[in-house]
Amino acid sequence: MSIPFYKYQGTGNDFVIIDNRQNIFSKNDTKLVKKLCDRKFGIGADGLILLENHDTLDFTMVYFNADGNPSSMCGNGGRCIVAFANELGVINNTTTFEAVDGLHEAHIENGQVHLKMQDVAEIKEFDTHLFLNTGSPHHVQWVSQIEDFDVKTEGATLRYSELYGKAGSNINFVEATTDGFRLRTYERGVEDETLSCGTGATAVALAIHKQGKVNQTSVPLQVEGGKLTISFEPEGEGYKNIFLIGPAQKVFQGVWTD
Numbered sequence: 001m002s003i004p005f006y007k008y009q010g011t012g013n014d015f016v017i018i019d020n021r022q023n024i025f026s027k028n029d030t031k032l033v034k035k036l037c038d039r040k041f042g043i044g045a046d047g048l049i050l051l052e053n054h055d056t057l058d059f060t061m062v063y064f065n066a067d068g069n070p071s072s073m074c075g076n077g078g079r080c081i082v083a084f085a086n087e088l089g090v091i092n093n094t095t096t097f098e099a100v101d102g103l104h105e106a107h108i109e110n111g112q113v114h115l116k117m118q119d120v121a122e123i124k125e126f127d128t129h130l131f132l133n134t135g136s137p138h139h140v141q142w143v144s145q146i147e148d149f150d151v152k153t154e155g156a157t158l159r160y161s162e163l164y165g166k167a168g169s170n171i172n173f174v175e176a177t178t179d180g181f182r183l184r185t186y187e188r189g190v191e192d193e194t195l196s197c198g199t200g201a202t203a204v205a206l207a208i209h210k211q212g213k214v215n216q217t218s219v220p221l222q223v224e225g226g227k228l229t230i231s232f233e234p235e236g237e238g239y240k241n242i243f244l245i246g247p248a249q250k251v252f253q254g255v256w257t258d
């Protein structure tokens with residue numbers, strides 16, 4: 001079997017992307033997806049993305065976590081598939097596509113991909129943290145000395161705690177810095193810290209605004225792999241017109257022969 005693939009990264013969150021418009025890839029082969037994402041025995045990635053045809057829209061995005069299982073929405077992956085679709089000539093600089101959480105508009109401007117996220121109707125606030133779903137579930141918690149924080153240990157403890165049951169959640173730790181905010185994320189389905197999480201950054205930006213720690217409706221965030229900007233409009237208890245903005249780059253391409 002030979003599978004042509006592309007490797008993309010968005011602020012260090014990296015993905016194997018496959019043009020599956022001819023349905024060459026067996027989507028139910030969890031073991032194959034896990035192997036392709038394996039950083040020692042495979043290509044290595046936080047997730048795997050399929051670009052597929054859609055009856056009426058530009059394309060369909062199918063997303064798998066590195067553990068091989070189909071997942072909820074991936075924001076950085078959404079930005080990378082838009083850059084990939086542009087490279088393939090499937091789109092120009094604007095698009096509307098379908099993903100697991102519904103339709104997404106996106107456009108490419110000055111080398112940055114602007115991805116529209118689903119509206120967020122509710123942000124749950126607790127004594128120790130906040131919880132919201134931005135296409136994927138996210139726990140948001142303030143910490144100090146984030147650079148020394150044991151994200152993997154603390155993140156796994158919360159992700160597998162009774163707080164989130166069998167489904168689990170992604171876990172985001174955030175700290176205010178001298179020039180803004182910095183976040184680090186433990187990602188469900190990768191079961192480790194990733195250098196960036198797009199739906200996580202979106203969740204953190206909305207949580208920061210909800211708690212009144214910023215007034216502006218465009219929030220730049222420092223993630224381990226670079227910088228993401230999230231813009232939004234308050235609507236009632238939630239938010240609308242939410243955009244996740246950042247770079248998405250091709251790293252290499254190849255052919256997987258098993």
Ligand SMILES: N[C@H](CCC[C@H](N)C(=O)O)C(=O)O
Nearest residue numbers: 074075076136188197198199
């Ligand atoms: N691991 C996440 C999906 C990918 C999210 C992340 N890569 C992003 O950029 O949003 C989950 O299982 O909910």
